[in-house]
Amino acid sequence: MDKPTNENPENINSPFDTFNPLEPQEFKRQAHLVIDFLVDYYRNVENYPVLSQVGPGYLKNRIPDSAPNGPEPIENILHDALIGSHPRPPRSSRTPYWIGLGKCSGYQSTSFSPEGGGGVIQGSTCDALLSTLVAARDKTLKKIGGNGINKLVAYGSDQTHCTFRKGAQIAGIHRDRIRAIRTSKANAFALSAEDLRVAVEADVKSGLVPFFLCATVGTTASAAVDPLGPLGEVAKEFGIWVHVDGAYAASACICPEYRGFINGVENADSFSFNPHKWLFAGLDCCCLWVKEPAVLVEALSTNPDYLRNKVSDLKKVVDYKDWQISLTRRFRSIKLWILLRSYGVANLQQLIRRYIKMAKDFELRIKTDKRLEVAVPRNFSTVCFLISPILIRGENQVSDDQTWINNLNAKVLESVNESGKIFMTHAMIGGVYVIRIAIGGSLTENKHINLAWEVVKEHVDKAMLLAA
Amino acid sequence: MDKPTNENPENINSPFDTFNPLEPQEFKRQAHLVIDFLVDYYRNVENYPVLSQVGPGYLKNRIPDSAPNGPEPIENILHDALIGSHPRPPRSSRTPYWIGLGKCSGYQSTSFSPEGGGGVIQGSTCDALLSTLVAARDKTLKKIGGNGINKLVAYGSDQTHCTFRKGAQIAGIHRDRIRAIRTSKANAFALSAEDLRVAVEADVKSGLVPFFLCATVGTTASAAVDPLGPLGEVAKEFGIWVHVDGAYAASACICPEYRGFINGVENADSFSFNPHKWLFAGLDCCCLWVKEPAVLVEALSTNPDYLRNKVSDLKKVVDYKDWQISLTRRFRSIKLWILLRSYGVANLQQLIRRYIKMAKDFELRIKTDKRLEVAVPRNFSTVCFLISPILIRGENQVSDDQTWINNLNAKVLESVNESGKIFMTHAMIGGVYVIRIAIGGSLTENKHINLAWEVVKEHVDKAMLLAA
Known part of the structure; x- marks a missing residue:
């Protein structure tokens, strides 16, 4: 595999749209590589000079000043980071x-x-x-x-x-x-x-x-x-x-x-x-x-x-x-x-877009279910929603008391989380209890969003039955 | 290998006096074990409930309330820490x-x-x-x-x-x-x-x-x-x-x-x-x-x-x-x-004692060399010393100026460190520039103390020649 260059992002045959950030077998291979490097380093540590032999600015001149568009093989990265001309990794924090x-x-x-x-x-x-x-x-x-x-x-x-x-x-x-x-x-x-x-x-x-x-x-x-x-x-x-x-x-x-x-x-x-x-x-x-x-x-x-x-x-x-x-x-x-x-930058961008797309999909389902309401406009990959007070007030005549509505939503969230299938959180915003789903886990896929929606629907169904 | 118990420290056949805290091959084996655990965990992550199923106090009841005297095999430790009844490691900081x-x-x-x-x-x-x-x-x-x-x-x-x-x-x-x-x-x-x-x-x-x-x-x-x-x-x-x-x-x-x-x-x-x-x-x-x-x-x-x-x-x-x-x-x-x-506690104690013993040995050599002086009483594994101003004043008649003596010691430290063989540091204590050797690296052995002493002697010899 050729080392991709920053200058020609289009040369990279990386599948940006299907990039999987945590493929277990590849993670294992890379982690073992790092461990083995450490072991070799300590085996030979007596052969190295005690102090770093490089001067200030050494690192800055060795690495490109912008992030690559596509991914690079771990071997190249480790070579630059650890195995380069000096065995000690440079300890700068302002990369x-x-x-x-x-x-x-x-x-x-x-x-x-x-x-x-x-x-x-x-x-x-x-x-x-x-x-x-x-x-x-x-x-x-x-x-x-x-x-x-x-x-x-x-x-x-x-x-x-x-x-x-x-x-x-x-x-x-x-x-x-x-x-x-x-x-x-x-x-x-x-x-x-x-x-x-x-x-x-x-x-x-x-x-x-x-x-x-x-x-x-x-x-x-x-x-x-x-x-x-x-x-x-x-x-x-x-x-x-x-x-x-x-x-x-x-x-x-x-x-x-x-x-x-x-x-x-x-x-x-x-x-x-x-x-x-x-x-x-x-x-x-x-x-x-x-x-x-x-x-x-x-x-x-x-x-x-x-x-x-x-x-x-x-x-x-x-x-x-x-x-x-x-x-x-x-x-x-x-x-x-x-x-x-x-x-690589392109994959990071695609991952961000993928999460926001999943959040949009979830938001759309909330919008199409008459019992639910999007609490605040969604900007990123977090959706805040609740069982609609309008619905409860208008159709079921159960209550227009905010405390009652808040408690109902709290109960729904509690039962959703007790399912063990998904995990959502809550917040009080302007006196209103809202349920929050934040999408951004490295393993989250569309199927999880579908599951989340099924679980939410199921527990809203139950809650509405009890509230009716 | 039997699991050692805290109650019978004398049962443990651990060589406390020769304990090696970083044997490369064993480190490699243990690190690979941990990586493999992580990989298996992520492969099966969908089978686990999303939220921890254990309650407050769960961990405290599972582990002994004092540290073991002797070492335990990594397999036991990983089992308790990671692979126990719940797949998620408990995230308490107050162990x-x-x-x-x-x-x-x-x-x-x-x-x-x-x-x-x-x-x-x-x-x-x-x-x-x-x-x-x-x-x-x-x-x-x-x-x-x-x-x-x-x-x-x-x-x-x-x-x-x-x-x-x-x-x-x-x-x-x-x-x-x-x-x-x-x-x-x-x-x-x-x-x-x-x-x-x-x-x-x-x-x-x-x-x-x-x-x-x-x-x-x-x-x-x-x-x-x-x-x-x-x-x-x-x-x-x-x-x-x-x-x-x-x-x-x-x-x-x-x-x-x-x-x-x-x-x-x-x-x-x-x-x-x-x-x-x-x-x-x-x-x-x-x-x-x-x-x-x-x-x-x-x-x-x-x-x-x-x-x-x-x-x-x-x-x-x-x-x-x-x-x-x-x-x-x-x-x-x-x-x-x-x-x-x-x-295990006994090994940690022995390691501390080993470092202090090495510091004592180094201090003794400083004391027996008439050109050198221990700057302050040694309490632990740090020795502060300098080329003796008394010597310089008394025998060589070079100078009794503190700045001159400080500069001489600074030059010795600089050349010692430039050797690439050992690394020492300095401090200004009560206006006096002292050279410090701190012993505590996990790979430090007697041979390194011998080497440190040889290097110091060599550079003091040179400095005295130049100062004469």
Whole structure:
């Protein structure tokens, strides 16, 4: 098999539409290859020099600066990663492939280009949010004086992930100054820029200092998308740091047709998303971009003597310990690097499209069943639905009490999950209990969606019988 | 091979004194076993129920509550961990083996018993310090009022790891209120309780609020041990939370003869150490004990609706997301669990003793070479030494200038490391540049210590020739 090149994606005879990311026999073969490499390495370890013999920049010059369109054989990848000219895998966390991922997501047209800001792979959104909160906090305290921490106000919506509040609390922001601005069904539970302005103006009037906004692309409960453009305008006016949390949904932006969801990201100061959520990376992989790395580094840097060395003193390397909470760094980039090369961009795009198509199919069935209702507009591969209150009110005259309807839906979800056949989750959105199906498992196929629908129908049938 | 039992350690025919923790052929066999298990699991995944069918407490009842003295065969361990009655590995992070580790370290005689506080495995000391700083901060703010954050003072010594300052800064403690109390050679660079008292009293006099002390067992630079007993007395008097950072050295306390180093830990509010440093665990394994888990949980808890479920509502499970920074949890306990069972306590103890013995041997050679000097008393497996300034001053009359001596030692270290045969590090301790050798690599044997000594001698010879 010829090694595919990035330049000629059409040369690759990869079946993008039928790509199977986890074929057991092939997984076994690849895993055994890696194990055997490790064993050979340790058998010969005494023959290698104790310290790496390569200098800063060595790796960057060895690998392409964009991800391949098609998959590459594991042998090539291992050769580059492990068996190359030096036996020790280079332990950088800012793989150029992260940049390649940025490029394939269309970020290079924004200020989040490799030339502008900088990127680091952290463990979770909470790490990323806490890091940027601390950077924004210290940037603002520099202006208003170090004792002003109690004046700082951070903003999110009532749909923002709880990790935002947790991060702000850890950063020492006063609990009374962490705002969760209310959203509504009218705005599809996205944060309204006008509501943000009202909240910010009220705080400024009270002598407080707005300093941070967490906007979300794909909220946890319903995958709502906050309008980055208008929110960014308000934030800019008041000197507020904007972080965009795209934890789950931003993975879809590797497909051109979904890039519109992050329009306005060029106004943001930082942006994070988790390839471990919807892009097949293993857990503990949160990509964070910041517009001004110097601000992040100033907030998080430490320079004890025992961590200094020649290359760090010459500033020839980026010390990623100063870009995150912990000083210890796991070798997180390698899983993303191997993922991008072994899948290829085209397959990743096709997988994203396949999940969204399955979600659309499921949504269509919900829409065609009169007893059910899609709770909020579907943006990605998550469908939120419920047994329709209109139906219950209108036809069966059972109840128009929201608590009763919520309990009914909770019971349906419980019995669905007790079946052991599928697993769905729930959320409370605007006081309404909704059932959520999120499609993105690496083994999920159309047949599972069919099964899910059969199970849902069966348990809705039962519930309606009991409710009648 | 019979399965060894915990009750009869003398029955085990394990060669504790020659135990090899990384025999390549055996590693290969075990790794292939695990891979094959995973492959079989995914091949049959459709036959399993989607949700775990076991309830809270299931795991705790299945496994012994203390670590075995001798090693167990990997087949038994995998059977219990993975292939047992349920195909999904239980994802608890608070393995009873953590408790077992506590027991074998002698902690059960202190307030750090399983019955008292609680434990969690985090990623790094910075995570552990930040978590406890935030808990202590919020506990104190509850007393003095939520706006008092700028009054809070945190204490460490000039030998405390920089992660303490970093953690305190992240937690919003004012940079001017993070104290690094000076240590001296007279105290072997340990933090003096008297000096702490002086600093605390001065701060109280100024209207500030002392709230946190980071004491260290085995400092980074020289493995100094802060006197936990006397420090704890001072802290108690002023209501200061004491965290004990035993990152590297506390692993030695699994041997009874080294337990004295943590005498006084019963006065501490929290304690952490990293089995990934000196106890063969993979990176990202920091064990944290807290005396009052409720305080930690109050500072770090979040309860969004989408993370609630039946068992969490009934408080039948411990939600470890509230015991750490991130909500996401890696399955960190399994590596410790497999480690403890596959090595056994006796082998772990013997390995610790073997490293300390090697360090002693190396130290003895330094002592017998008149050109060299042991810089600080050796406590564990780290030896700090330098080319003796007395010698240079007294015999060669070259210089008594500290900068000159420091540069000479720096040059020796540089040439030692450039040899590619061994790797040593440095530290500045009380203005003196010292060379450090830390022994603890899983493949390190006596022959490597001999080699290290030969290399050091060779480069000292050269340096003395040049300096003469």
